[in-house]
Amino acid sequence: xxxxxxxxxxxxxxxxxxxxxxxxxxxxxxxxxxxxxxxxxxxxxxxxxxxxxxxxxxxxxxxxxxxxxxxxxxxxxxxxxxxxxxxxxxxxxxxxxxxxxxxxxxxxxxxxxxxxxxxxxxxxxxxxxxxxxxxxxxxxxxxxxxxxxxxxxxx
Numbered sequence: 001x002x003x004x005x006x007x008x009x010x011x012x013x014x015x016x017x018x019x020x021x022x023x024x025x026x027x028x029x030x031x032x033x034x035x036x037x038x039x040x041x042x043x044x045x046x047x048x049x050x051x052x053x054x055x056x057x058x059x060x061x062x063x064x065x066x067x068x069x070x071x072x073x074x075x076x077x078x079x080x081x082x083x084x085x086x087x088x089x090x091x092x093x094x095x096x097x098x099x100x101x102x103x104x105x106x107x108x109x110x111x112x113x114x115x116x117x118x119x120x121x122x123x124x125x126x127x128x129x130x131x132x133x134x135x136x137x138x139x140x141x142x143x144x145x146x147x148x149x150x151x152x153x154x155x
Contacts, residue, residue: 004140005072006130008063016060073130076140078148086123092149098141112138
């Protein structure tokens, strides 16, 4: 079987950019407008945005960088799964199972959940972050896992 590559979704990057910029600008504007006479209180109320942004920015910048250099989000090979979204590689024998899971809360869509054999760690690959047909993507993952985890276990 040949390698399969899935690219990052440019639509998702643009939407994320707009959301990050909009939320930051609106929140900062409201805080400064409300507490323009007391910058200390404005700074204290700005702390949540200062905590949230650094948590989201590393993944955002990795997506942005990968899109700029045209690096695929996911590469499915017969020897391993390369996950550039989470910056990890997984040998097929490390993976216990692969399944579809709907997003939690009110978010639409779903993600592919990769359950690792060690420590039952679950890696989530959101379908809206990559350019793919979610069903075909999940089918490709499961097909390669079934075919190559057995071969890897036998060696």
